[in-house]
Amino acid sequence: MNQLNFNILLADDDVDDCDFFKEALEETSVKANLFMVHDGVQLMDYLEKKTQDNLPDVLFLDLNMPRKNGLECISEIKQNKKLAELPIIIFSTSLDSEIVETLFKKGASYYIRKPGDFSKLKKVIENALTTAAAENFKQPARASFVLQP
Known part of the structure; x- marks a missing residue:
């Protein structure tokens, strides 16, 4: 795992959650470059400016963002x-089963409920x-879609 280096894009409007994510990521064994945007419009602008060759390896997407929410962005x-x-x-902070089901059908790779710890x-x-890397970032079976800490 240590030989992999991920380019991660985090889309989250909560600055504290972004800082929390950045600090947590730095304390894992994962090597990564983290980029952040703070709403759905910024996210889509960021992605549109990228070429196919320099897209992030993975996007961590919050659902509740201003200007354009996560559901709109994934669509x-x-x-x-x-x-x-x-x-x-x-x-995301929520774990509404209908939303989880919708996101699975829309093609999200995994779903994580933000832990407070x-x-x-x-x-x-x-x-x-x-x-996700072991599975080449392909969507798992529905039973494995929600990841627990």
Whole structure:
């Protein structure tokens, strides 16, 4: 795992959650470059400016963002030929079963409920990246879609 180096894009409007994610990621064994955007419009602008060759390896996407929410973003991403294969890990405070089901059907790679505990956050980020990378970021069976810390 240590030989891999991920380019991760985090889309989250909560600055504290972004800082928490960054600190947790730095304390995992995963090597990564982290880029952040803070709303859905910024996310789509960021992705549109990228070429196929320099897209992030994975997007951690919050659902509740201003200007354009995560559901709108995933729909746009999956309909865009250049972006459609971008692995998306939903990273949200809610765990509504209907929303989880919708996101699975829309093609998200995994779903993580944001843990409030720092050690659990480190564990779930590392687990998400190692599991997703081992599966070439392909969507798992529905039973394995929601990752737990």
